Amino acid sequence: MFQKILIANRGEIALRVLRAAKELGIQTVAVHSTADADAMHVRLADESVCIGPPPSRDSYLNIHQIVAACEITGADAVHPGYGFLSENAKFADILAAHNITFIGPSGDHIRIMGDKIEAKRTAKRLGIPVVPGSEGAVSDEKEAKRIAAEIGYPVIIKASAGGGGRGMKVALTEADLEIALATARSEAGAAFGDDAVYIEKYLQKPRHIEVQIFGDGAGKGVHLGERDCSLQRRHQKVWEEANSPALNAEERSRIGDICANAVANLGYSGAGTIEFLYENGEFYFIEMNTRLQVEHTITEAITGIDLVHEQIRVASGGGLSVTQNDIRFHGHAIECRINAEDPRTFVPSPGTITHFHTPGGLGIRVDSGVYSGYRIPPYYDSLIGKLIVHGRNRVECMMRLRRALDEFVVDGIKTTLPLFRELVGNPDIANGDYDIHWLEKHLAKGE
Structure with a gap:
């Protein structure tokens, strides 16, 4: 069992993880931005480390600062909670390189499931039922129209690297497809730095x-x-x-x-x-x-x-x-x-x-x-x-x-x-x- 867990998150989930660790007799480290100095999990943790100013990119998403906090406090494991770095394969890999356990899956599995196209391909291989659609990213409007015609309208365009509804557009007819494809790509590129999109059958009342x-x-x-x-x-x-x-x-x-x-x-x-x-x-x-x-x-x-x-x-x-x-x-x-x-x-x-x-x-x-x-x-x-x-x-x-x-x-x-x-x-x-x-x-x- 671990000796000390660093909680790389904030709010209710940080407090939730802290409580579980304490029940298991494990020491806890809270990291926080300057805006969260008075947060409840910071008050209750055995140790706390300020990792930066309020913007997430400078604190809760700052891998270097979190690894440094682990080394300063001697934490041998990190619980990422959800959001922030919880599905960041690079973070899991870096922790492993520093002999710190990431409380979650391997970086490889995070990478596979973080790519929506690869995740769908993997799910299909594992026997999980999938929505009819493209096998991978669609290359152009011509391919998108061909696939949409095969699976039937309406269809939905989704960002390969996305989530939270960004880079996601519905096309009810072929006339809608061109705009939906262009808009989804633009949103995906802006939000995730990757404009790859794929196409699926759009279910009406799921x-x-x-x-x-x-x-x-x-x-x-x-x-x-x-x-x-x-x-x-x-x-x-x-x-x-x-x-x-x-x-x-x-x-x-x-x-x-x-x-x-x-x-x-x-x-x-x-x-x-x-x-x-x-x-x-x-x-x-x-x-x-x-x-x-x-x-x-x-x-x-x-x-x-x-x-x-x-x-x-x-x-x-x-x-x-x-x-x-x-x-x-x-x-x-x-x-x-x-x-x-x-x-x-x-x-x-x-x-x-x-x-x-x-x-x-x-x-x-x-x-x-x-x-x-x-x-x-x-x-x-x-x-x-x-x-x-x-x-x-x-x-x-x-x-x-x-x-x-x-x-x-x-x-x-x-x-x-x-x-x-x-x-x-x-x-x-x-x-x-x-x-x-x-x-x-x-x-x-x-x-």
């Missing part, structure tokens, strides 16, 4: 289903069920559920086994999530995230397994603590991402939190690094906390969520809490009847 997997790096893999992340705005997840209200036990087992076998055959090590679009009983691979997800909490709620403990155990060479037969699913869980944003316009709302009160009671968990008097800096992601609710079934979970949202108080800034109070009372949400387009359509009606 759900976003993701499967949580773990591999031991030595040929063993398990799945911990799926999460439904269909409630999204601009391809950003807002509300997640486990398990999905759209799947039955047979579908859950089928796609879970496919994913577990795939990561075992890949020799993958650590946590990962294989994401799908799901429509008319069929799953279509989107991408694999080679890290812990924001919404890992709801998987923990229904399985009782601490995923960060498991990450640390696997990275330290201890292997998986569970087999597939050990994993059981209990009840239903929902996570709401509480952002410092206007609940209608989604404009960020940095500032000082004058009062912060979290809900409590059976089945309620709040992951947050903020507190009364904390000043939210304007430099980073607007997520300030996650409300996770668990119940014996979905009905109980929804009722408990409604009650918890009524108790949650954040004063001094605008947050997305009013949006969730609205959603929990919506009949479509209550019935689990929604797809990836539902939330944006709902928000458009209210404008």
